[in-house]
Amino acid sequence: KVNRWREALSQAANLSGFTLLDENQSEYKFIQNIIEEISKHVLNRACLEVAEHPVGMQAQVQGMNKLLDLGENDVRMVGVWGTGGIGKTTIAKAVYNSIAHKFEGSRIIITTRDKQLLTAHDVNLIHEVKILHDPKALELLSWYAFKRSEPPLGDYVKLSERAMRYAQGFPLALKFLGSHLYGGSIHKWQAALDGFQGTEIQEVFKISYNALDDRVKKVFLDITCFFKGTSRNYVTEACELNTRYGIDVLIEKALISVEGSYIQMHDLLEKMGKDIIEQESPTEPGERSRL
Numbered sequence: 455k456v457n458r459w460r461e462a463l464s465q466a467a468n469l470s471g472f473t474l475l476d477e478n479q480s481e482y483k484f485i486q487n488i489i490e491e492i493s494k495h496v497l498n499r500a501c502l503e504v505a506e507h508p509v510g511m512q513a514q515v516q517g518m519n520k521l522l523d524l525g526e527n528d529v530r531m532v533g534v535w536g537t538g539g540i541g542k543t544t545i546a547k548a549v550y551n552s553i554a555h556k557f558e559g560s561r562i563i564i565t566t567r568d569k570q571l572l573t574a575h576d577v578n579l580i581h582e583v584k585i586l587h588d589p590k591a592l593e594l595l596s597w598y599a600f601k602r603s604e605p606p607l608g609d610y611v612k613l614s615e616r617a618m619r620y621a622q623g624f625p626l627a628l629k630f631l632g633s634h635l636y637g638g639s640i641h642k643w644q645a646a647l648d649g650f651q652g653t654e655i656q657e658v659f660k661i662s663y664n665a666l667d668d669r670v671k672k673v674f675l676d677i678t679c680f681f682k683g684t685s686r687n688y689v690t691e692a693c694e695l696n697t698r699y700g701i702d703v704l705i706e707k708a709l710i711s712v713e714g715s716y717i718q719m720h721d722l723l724e725k726m727g728k729d730i731i732e733q734e735s736p737t738e739p740g741e742r743s744r745l
Contacts, residue, residue: 502547503713505625507597510590511548514541514583518549521579522561529560533572536583538722539626539655542566545583585623592618594625598632598708613643620647620658626720627658633708634662659726662707673700674709678727679744682719686712 505511521532534542542565549563564577572580586594595618596604605614617635621627635643649661663674673696681689690698701717704710710719719727735741 501551504548504551505541505544507594508544508548509594509597510586511545514545514581515548515552518545518563518581519553521581522549522553524553524556524561527559529562530579531562531564531577533569533577533580534563534565534583535567535569535572535580537567539624539720540583540585541625542583544625545581586625586628587623588618591621591623591628595621595628595632598629599635601636609640610643613640613647616647617643622655624655626722627655630662630708631658633706634665655722656726659723662709663726663730666703666707669696670700670703673697674704675727675731675744677704677710677717677719678724679731681717682724684717685715686717687715689717
């Protein structure tokens with residue numbers, strides 16, 4: 455133990471420090487630069503996981519940073535407001551990653567679907583998250599469906615535009631559809647898109663769920679009811695052998711994600727799963743497969 459301390463102290467003694475080269479620079483500014491540089495290296499290790507393909511994210515982060523106004527040394531609350539599946543949490547994570555090492559004052563970011571919740575708590579700085587417009591929506595869909603920024607020429611262009619319209623500019627739905635259709639033939643795309651009965655976002659989600667085999671559906675519903683936010687290792691050890699395979703498929707289809715080592719699911723997908731279970735026996739909860 456003493457040797458480890460001796461080695462650590464020797465290494466610290468050999469580190470080069472910060473030198474004030476400009477005599478006209480204030481010591482306060484010099485110290486602030488040191489703090490920012492050290493914070494940058496320390497906090498970079500704790501970046502939050504954001505989207506795999508952050509299409510349109512830069513503009514969202516810039517808009518948030520204007521409201522946060524990092525130049526002010528004060529306490530500030532900013533609301534991120536928008537409907538479910540539109541990317542509120544993703545934006546909040548991206549903003550954190552971009553500013554965590556920069557500011558001195560406290561900044562509180564609140565994500566919600568209910569604007570009244572913000573105004574009721576005197577949160578007057580509100581960033582409204584809007585749907586992705588066609589060029590960006592098509593790009594995001596393409597990254598998940600084709601692993602490139604645009605669809606291949608030919609029939610895939612029109613089919614991609616059709617899928618994009620069904621997703622209505624919602625990032626979650628675009629990711630979901632693209633993941634489901636990835637690697638599919640023209641026939642598979644046509645059959646999948648013809649299967650929609652309406653334009654509700656839930657219809658977009660159900661198309662991928664309905665295509666799962668029964669083993670994977672079971673894993674999805676188990677996670678919906680019991681294992682959201684639970685360690686992936688715990689779930690695979692506690693459940694049947696098919697669980698590991700099921701989790702892999704659900705990740706590929708964007709029905710769940712694993713953040714760190716924990717299984718996560720968007721609340722819209724969670725609601726869909728619980729609605730499916732409720733429909734097993736609408737009036738008798740005891741007759742359902744899960745409670």
